[in-house]
Amino acid sequence: MSQRLRRDASSFMLLLLSAMLLALVAISLTAGSVTIPLRDLWSILQGTPSSDPVFQTIVWEVRLPRMLVALLAGAALSAAGLAMQTLFRNPLAGPYVLGVDAGASLGVALVTLSVGAGKESFLATVGLWSGMGRLLAATIGAAGALGVVMLVAARVGSDLTILIVGLLMSYFVSGLIGFLIYQAEPESSQRYLLWTFGSFDNIPWPSLFLLAGAVLVGISLIFLLVKGMDALLLGEESAESLGIAVRSTRWGLVVGSSLLAAAVTATCGPIGFIGVAVPHLSRWVMRSSIHRILMPATILLGAMVALIADLIARGSAGNTPMPINVVTSLFGAPLLLVLVLNRREARW
Amino acid sequence: MxxxxxxxxxxxxxxxxxxxxxxxxxxxxxxxxxxxxxxxxxxxxxxxxxxxxxxxxxxxxxxxxxxxxxxxxxxxxxxxxxxxxxxxxxxxxxxxxxxxxxxxxxxxxxxxxxxxxxxxxxxxxxxxxxxxxxxxxxxxxxxxxxxxxxxxxxxxxxxxxxxxxxxxxxxxxxxxxxxxxxxxxxxxxxxxxxxxxxxxxxxxxxxxxxxxxxxxxxxxxxxxxIPEELAMSGTLGRVFESPEATIDRATGRLIWCQTGGPTVTVIGHGPWHDWTIRALIRAGYQIHDRSEVVIRVGSSLEGASPWSLSIGLQTEDIRSLAELLRVLNQKHPA
Structure with missing residues (x-):
């Protein structure tokens, strides 16, 4: 195939993915226990006062925020996953390899499981404050983990060391959390467990804006480094010999992906699977390993996969939606397995 | 310049x-x-x-x-x-x-x-x-x-x-x-x-x-x-020689060196002579000018027996290099 044709094919594919994402967005806003006609949706989004007030409430307070959270979370985790897979040259790497989810989980565990279960303790009060308290705790926890990772990344010379530090931090933190669960009362343990299932629901608009800001910054940072990521396919030394500033590229990828993972985990809980799987899907769809092409495709596909997962979660069980992590694992894992087994021409 | x-x-x-x-x-x-x-x-x-x-x-x-x-x-x-x-x-x-x-x-x-x-x-x-x-x-x-x-x-x-x-x-x-x-x-x-x-x-x-x-x-x-000078001056030998291998100064190639094996004398010339020597070295023999074991190598494969093996007064005709090694190993093992 000529290079011209190949470039056109990539552009066409990206256009197609965008169109598909747009369609999913529309479905996500209109479908549900109450079906909203497309025409009404348009006028609601434009803020026309004549539209049905019930529809308005459903769209503005339930479906739109949830759709946006799912879209942002899917895009963010997938972009972070791609960055980590390239940086560590490891197909199993994902947005959480650096232990950011562990930090967020610890924060949430501390407030929901609050040691000693004294109902008057400050932590318990924050915990009772439900959503906002959890969000705050997860953000502080994720930021703490991000700080540790950045400190390590600034000091050590090898990618592998960073990976090991992230892994050890995760183990250590899950030990702490295990201890907290052991001490906690059954109800609070269950509350914590529900948080770990992940959810796009009930996110207040302010934290949605915060998420959007963090995702924008994180994705832009990674996007600026696509050339360096291409070079890293050959290994660190070769990348350096091609004139790439490997140290700052690594720094940018680590900070960018940790920020993305932290923002998503703080907002929706630790959403598994999407971040590891979507980059592979993207390579398969685009049939390329050039990041200028992979990054936009990964972002689009990540958003689409999250929206589909959300639709399945909602569509499956009436008023109480299935947890997102249940959906991504139950549907995603077999799908990816089929993909990997059938992919003769390109394997890791 | x-x-x-x-x-x-x-x-x-x-x-x-x-x-x-x-x-x-x-x-x-x-x-x-x-x-x-x-x-x-x-x-x-x-x-x-x-x-x-x-x-x-x-x-x-x-x-x-x-x-x-x-x-x-x-x-x-x-x-x-x-x-x-x-x-x-x-x-x-x-x-x-x-x-x-x-x-x-x-x-x-x-x-x-x-x-x-x-x-x-x-x-x-x-x-x-x-x-x-x-x-x-x-x-x-x-x-x-x-x-x-x-x-x-x-x-x-x-x-x-x-x-x-x-x-x-x-x-x-x-x-x-x-x-x-x-x-x-x-x-x-x-x-x-x-x-x-x-x-x-x-x-x-x-x-x-x-x-x-x-x-x-x-x-x-x-x-x-340049390669030839390094070979002639013995520099290659100094760097790469070990108890197991030596540099052949004529070709600059690394060859096995065997010490302590039994000696044989090889008479003849041409490629068959050279290959016979290689085979003998590989099998653990040392090439010597005056050994009681003498191998004569014909210059071509014409004639039924290009090799002859003499040990003392006994002489034997041999058809192939493989056979030569086999017979030698029986009568004069390395």
Missing amino acids: LPSPLLSARNLAIGFSPKQTLARDLSLDLLPGEIIFLLGRNGVGKSTLLRTLAGLRAPLSGTISYGSQEIESLSAKAKAKYRAVLFPTQLKSPTRVRELVSLGRLPYADWSGQISRHDQEEIDRSLLAVGCGDWNDRWVDQLSDGEKQRVLLAKTIAQGTSILLLDEPTAFIDLPQRMELAKVLKRWARQAGRGVILSTHDLDLAMATADQIWILESGGSWTSG
Whole structure:
């Protein structure tokens, strides 16, 4: 195939993915226990006062925020996953390899499981404050983990060391959390467990804006480094010999992906699977390993996969939606397995 | 007058720290059109020297210049446009041949890695130069080791530099492909006055191809020269000889040396004579002028028995080399 044709094919594919994402967005806003006609949706989004007030409430307070959270979370985790897979040259790497989810989980565990279960303790009060308290705790926890990772990344010379530090931090933190669960009362343990299932629901608009800001910054940072990521396919030394500033590229990828993972985990809980799987899907769809092409495709596909997962979660069980992590694992894992087994021409 | 060198090093010391110096006082020149082989036992610092010459690792002392410019004054990008480096590379991500080769043009790409039409032509040319002009869409992970090495070489050539620094490019590839690789490199260097430095353990290839050989010895000293001089002066022998192997001064080849085996005398001439000697050495015999065991070798395979074996007064005709070894092993075991 000529290079011209190949470039056109990539552009066409990206256009197609965008169109598909747009369609999913529309479905996500209109479908549900109450079906909203497309025409009404348009006028609601434009803020026309004549539209049905019930529809308005459903769209503005339930479906739109949830759709946006799912879209942002899917895009963010997938972009972070791609960055980590390239940086560590490891197909199993994902947005959480650096232990950011562990930090967020610890924060949430501390407030929901609050040691000693004294109902008057400050932590318990924050915990009772439900959503906002959890969000705050997860953000502080994720930021703490991000700080540790950045400190390590600034000091050590090898990618592998960073990976090991992230892994050890995760183990250590899950030990702490295990201890907290052991001490906690059954109800609070269950509350914590529900948080770990992940959810796009009930996110207040302010934290949605915060998420959007963090995702924008994180994705832009990674996007600026696509050339360096291409070079890293050959290994660190070769990348350096091609004139790439490997140290700052690594720094940018680590900070960018940790920020993305932290923002998503703080907002929706630790959403598994999407971040590891979507980059592979993207390579398969685009049939390329050039990041200028992979990054936009990964972002689009990540958003689409999250929206589909959300639709399945909602569509499956009436008023109480299935947890997102249940959906991504139950549907995603077999799908990816089929993909990997059938992919003769390109394997890791 | 000699042309001015593409790369020169003066009083170079390399290593990890002053306490861990691998080699010192290296003064080397790479001239246009030259292909230089860097030899030495494992761990003497061949890779470190290549990385230092590439400007990826600071020398402990001394200077390196690309043309007339010292490398400290060059940016990472300027270096990437003057020299290309090929390290032993393991590719982890599935990539097509053309995409992989296009990575060589990254020093010329914009921030996103986008390259121009001119870059695409350079990629075409380097694919042709290594003889894989129609491999564009093949997947790199489905190539053999030798093919992969050719593609990586194309990536390195595509960088459009004046010099190539190659770290063990011949490891893992078979003999004909090594020859092929050496030929491609030689042509590449001669065509436009470019230069190649490559490290290898392949002494035969170095003797057959190198314009110059640089030898790093353990202990940090080094020697350079053309292959024949190094063989004649015994330098090759000093570096590579061990109790098990010796350098044949006539050919510059590494041969097994056996001590303490029984002696045989071989009489005759021509290729059959030479091959008989090789077989006997391999089987553990020592060739001696006056042994009680005498083997006569005919000059051709005409006649039923080109070999005859005499032990004392007893003489026996023998039809093949394999039979000779068998009979000898029975009557006069090594």
